[in-house]
Each structure stands twice: as C-alpha cells, then as structure tokens.
Amino acid sequence: MGIYLGDTFPNFEANTTEGKIKFHDWLGDSWGILFSHPADYTPVCTTELGTMAQMAAEFEKRKVKLIALSVDSVYDHECWSKDINAYIEKAPEKKLPFPIISDEKRDLAVQFGMLDPAERNKEGLPLTARAVFVIGPDKKMKLSILYPATTGRNFDEILRVVDSLQLTACKKVATPVNWKVGEDCMVLPNISPEEAAQLFPKGYHTKDLPSGKTYMRFTPQP
Template sequence: MSCLMSAELLRWGILFSHPRDFTPVCTTELACAARISDQFKKRNVKMIALSIDSVADHLAWSKDIVAFNSEGDVSPLPFPIIADDKRKLAVQLGMLDPDEIDKDGLPLTARCVFVIGPDKKMKLSILYPATTGRNFDEILRAIDSLQLTALKKVATPVDWKPGQKCMVIPSLSDAEAAELFPNGVTTKELPSGKRYLRYTQL
C-alpha cells in the first residue's frame, strides 16, 4: 500500500454546524476555525461546516469571516460550508435546535461538533446552545486525545494535554502494562486498595 493511501485511511473529519450566517457569535467561531485550520490539517482532520443558509449567503458571509480575521482580506475560507437550506442533513443528523427559531417559525441548526474517525464512525459529539460560542482549543485537545487513544492502550485524565502523563486502561494487567510502556507505570495508592489509577509517560 502506498504512503498516500495509508495517509488517506488515517484521515479524520470534523463537521461543525452553526445557527445562521451573518450573526455575531457564528462569525467569531468560523473566523477562529479558519485561523487555526492549519492545526486541524496537522492532525490530518478535514474540516467542513454546515448551516441552513443558502450557497449565496455562505459565499457573501465568508468574506465577512475572512475580513474579521485579517483586516479586509477576502481570500476563500480554508474549508467548505454545506448549504443545508432544506434542512435535510440537519434533520438526519439531529442538528436542529428547537429553542432557536427563524422568522418562518422553523428551527435553526445548533452549534454541533461531530468528530469522525478514519473508520467513518463518530468518535465525539458536542452540542452548544446558540448563545455560547465553542472553544476550539478544547476541540483540538479532544482530537489529540482521540487520536492518541485510538493507537495506544491509554486514556487521558481530566485537563490532559499532549505530552502529559496518560492513564493505563483498566483491562491491561500490570504485566501487560509493564511490557507495553517501557517508560514505566506508576500507581496511585487509594483507600480502597484498588490499583486502578495507573499512569505512564508516553
């Protein structure tokens, strides 16, 4: 198998929806996503956005997004935006927010984040209300964890960041853990006497 085919097989994806084009929070979100698109590319994650607006609205609004980032530059966004103006995908994927209604009384898309693995299965979903903008640093952190734990028999603890210690999964015996993790495994002693808090540095 060629290197190119191997890279394609390991490609991840992120689909993120927003309530409406030409709105304040959505503009800041997509501007941030555009600004850090290289961070997703570095992780081999293909980005795509979605809302119920038209292609024409997406094209016009994308200029506002780019200008928000770079003082009037109107170069294209580094990712596509799906125009789901019939709400077909939004309904199929459960992306509609019943609390956010347009002028015609129809629901808008919520702030969904779906991370898809190389096996085409959803690995993470996050739902934000329309009034709360996403934290893309957290999304990148979650993707780092997903990609690491897909390859290694570890889990990542609270507030974990790349380079920090990971946790050995409970299904591994101490002997298996010692063989898999040459940097060693440390165990936190607990009142229960159970040895489930095991850490390793990868």
C-alpha cells in the same frame, strides 16, 4: 433522528463552497470535523468560523479535514466568508480554508439531530444547533458535542479532544481530566500489570487510595 458514537457517518451528498461533495469520498483516509451553525451573517457564528480559519493549519497537521454547515445558500456562504475574513483582519477573500455545506432545506440538520427547539428564527423554525462531529478515517463517529445556538464553542478544546482521540486510537491508554499533549496518561483498567510492563517501557506509577485498589495507574505519554 441522530447519529451516535460508533455509527458509520452517513455518506451524504451536498453542495458546498468548494462544489458538490460526497462525504466519504471527500473525507478519504483523513479524520474529519463537521461543525454546524444556526445561520449565515450571525455574530457568534462569525467568531467561530473566523477562529477555525485561524486554527486550520493546526488541524491540518493532525490530518483532520474541516467542513462547516449552515442553512443558507452557497452564494450567501461565499459573501459571508468575506465578513469572516474581515473579522479576523484578513484580506476580504471569498474563500475560507474549509468548505461550508449549504443545507437550505434543513435536511441534514434534521437527519443529524442538530435542531435547537429552544431557539427559533423569524419564521418560527428551530435553529440549527452548534454541533461538533468528529469522524475517523474508518468513517465512524468518534465524538459528538451539541451546544445550544446561544453558546459559542471552544475550539481549543476540540483540538485537545482530537489529540486524545488520535492517541487513544493507537495506544492502550486513556487521557485524564484536562489532559494535554505531553502529559501523563492512564493505563486502561483491563490491562494486567504484566501486559502494562511490556506496553509501557517507561514504567507507570500507581496512586495510593483509601480503598486499596490499584486502578489509578499513570504512565508517560507513549
């Protein structure tokens, strides 16, 4: 099982550190990021949740709600949160600035295709992999990345991806390799020169190529 780009994200119900939620109601008209973890009290996961706690304000600026998932209980999540806050040298508070889903029976991990068959816990069960799902206000999956349990994520990249997704959702541009906010974007190939002149009043330039084709068109970020 799994969820694919463009699919409506399941409107699941779950217990979290902020109470029981129904996902679509919780998301409302915001963007959302659901990111999963193999287990509580694990070292890589602690670094990741600590980093997301530190970056939460940046995602909030972009109207993105964050929600984590791990296969332990709400009680364990709450106790683990104190370790996470201590790791980032914050007072050992009970809560983080986002909820953590309790997936004790691994129902969501299975439904969302998050299991890592190469890494197993002491009971021999596959660990939940490090999934990142970006969901739009229309409740559809906009991006998914799946890391193995042994590899921590780069959440600066996730923030960069959100900037690109939100820009390209409302403007007829694409973002090139390693793009960051404020840098040039690319005119979509299906836009004619006449339409491009109307859409991009700052103009655009075309890269000369040996093929003679004019598909590499750059324009200032609209």
